[in-house]
Amino acid sequence: MSRRPSLARLLATVLVAVLAALSATAGPASADALSDRRKAAEQQAAANQKAHDQLAASLEDINANLAQAVLDLQTVEQRLPAAQTELQEAAATLERSQREAAIIAARLQDAKDQETAIGTTIAADADKSAQIRVAIGQMAREAYKGGGGVSSVSIVLDAQSTEDFIQQYGLVATALRTQSQSLDALRQIEAQDRNNEARLVAIRERVTELKAEADQKVVEADQARQAAADRKAEIEQLVAQQAEKKATIETEKAATEAEQARIDAEAAQVAAELAQIIAAQRAALEAAAKAKGKKVAAAGPIGNSLFANPTSVNPIYVTSEYGMRMHPILHYVRLHAGIDLRTYCNTPIYAGRAGTVQWAQMRFGFGNQVMVDHGFVNGNSLMSSYNHMTSFVVRAGQKVNQGTLLGYSGNTGTSGACHLHFEVYVNGATVNPRPLLGL
Template sequence: MAVLVALAPAAGSADDLDDRRRAAQQRADAAQRRAEDLQASIEGLSADLAQAVSDLAATEARLPAAQQELRTAQDELAGAERRAELVQARLVDATDQRDSISADLTENAARDQDVRDSIGQLARQAYQGGGDMSAIAVVLDAQSVDDFNRRYQAAATAQRAQRELVQELADLAGDARNAQTRLTAVTDRIGELKAEAEAEVVRADQARAAAATREQEIEDLIADQRSTQQRLAGMKNQAEAERAQVESDRAAVEQELAGIIAEQQRAAAAKPAPAAPGAQQPAAPPPPSNGAGAIFANPTSINPMYVTSSYGMRLHPILGYTRLHAGIDLRTYCNTPLYAPRDATVQWAQRRGTFGNQVMLNYGTVNGQPMMSSSNHLTSFAVSTGQQVRRGDLIGYSGNTGLSGACHLHFEVYVNGSTVDPAPLLGR
């Protein structure tokens, strides 16, 4: 019953610990999602702004995990201290038992010696009295009936005392053996408890050190978080200037594409009418496909391609407004090859402000609408304006030029001059 009572609070503590761990994990997961969203939002930021945002995201993602690790270390420390107290109590009990058994053995030895002395005394008395305590000797030596009774009673008393002393001596020997066995067991248990106590002290010291390390880390993380937030607050003017430049560059590209589309449409309208029915027309090759509905091949050297940030609205991590992430980010590394995803004409291969080094590919009319794509932030070009390329031809190498936080491919698709989500066209 004592064991069951002792274990009952531990079970409740374990449930509480599990709940706290689950809650902490949920907080850590939420922080990680926020960090990923922040990381996706750094497209269009300069390297120093992007680094500050990434630093803040990393700090905020790590903080919940460090706090949970601190709680775990504190729980382990408390558990080790409770176990150490329990072991110490058991050690005190075992030591008291050992001392009590040792005292019993000492008392037993003293009594053993007293009994042996008494037996010796009886033997000496019998010897001095003639040595014959038998019934015949009592009868023959008696001078009268009273003398006989006296002698008989004395002989019976001496024999009974001798028998009792011999039995007590045997009992004392048995008790001594039992006590010695118990003493050996208790002594061994004391050794085990001392080792267990030392192990709990080591565990407590380790948990205490881990808790101190996590406490220091949390203090450093909070300080870093405040410092980075202050640094980002001081960079708002820079972020606003960059935002304006991004919008200006995008407007310029879209205006230029609109002019190109208009020129293509004028050229198409000036072409001769199509051949009469029955005339032989060259068969158009089917579009490349790497997935359901895909018309583009993988433009990167990473296979399978990996999307690190999708098309859609993003919260600006510094200015706090939503903006369109007008393409998708594909994983590449610095100076890795980039390819034409479809047969095209190179509309241009040049530096385009915040886009960095950009290759714009013109696919003409696809499914009845003008279609183009841009590969941005390249380190260098492998094609030039006006060049014809086939699907899979090398067009350049990935990089981090323009407003970009790290080497990657920012891939955009324009249909009728406006951006669309490239993912379905890539089979994603």
């Protein structure tokens, strides 16, 4: 008596341990898989965004319509592989659902066949049981009519001869054996009937479950079929958009080449104007120095961290660096003469250093441009320009301090999106603004 409870407790302990182990392995594994998929999706989204930002930064020198077509083409080509993968997954899901539906349908039909067979068996057993009961009833009535039971003594006394005795005794024995066999058969049929009834209940429950599973597989197949149709339609649309964007880009190439020529000419004009201004300033310095019997000192190092953040985004966020880069449409290398700083449309642009506004005007390519002259720093002419602005609030000749509002950021000129293209000129030539901003 003492061993059973201890054995039960042992089995319960083992069961709990097994369930805990299963939950400890299956749960985290499933969670890890979900986490991995989410992480991969986030990484892909980040990579797509980075590629988008890099492309957008390289589109500064083309018109907005062409820039948008290039960006749209990139978006389409980034989406296409994912849509094709999703189509394959949806097709695989549909195939799996249809295959599982066929298996369930076969199981359902088998269960229905078993239900029919068991029902037929129960009906046949009921008929047999009824026949046996009728036979037993007849034997009971015959025995009652004969005065009840027949004893061995009455058989001896009533027998007319030995043969008569043997015959009567055989008849009685046969009747009793038949009655006993009939009762045994009835009990066996009733036991089989109870078993078949239990099986029938179980089969009917299974039929109900399989019908539910079959209905669910129909829903899953319909969903997978719709998902596949949606992805196929999306892919067709993406391919059409891809062709459309490529055609737009090809159409705009000639206009872009013409724009590049105008941009280069405008940059040369700015350089020439700055050269004239610097020449005049140096001549004035030399004249003033000569009047005092002195010489103008030779230019020295320009130094770093000369400018404050000219945007309202803090800390400064550089979206495109200074230097040579490949043109995304015309496929030749050209100088990106400044750095692009992240701003948002119509956000404030400030003077990075005190100086005098040389001009505030619209210039092709640069858009609305404010040029600020910061005078001479260690013998070097220092100027800065703020480009693509929506509008400016200063005028030529105006004195500004570091942090003075110059205007508002925008997308004027040949620009793909709202940003600040910031340039620094040392002795009339552009230099990398990054170290001068303390970056």
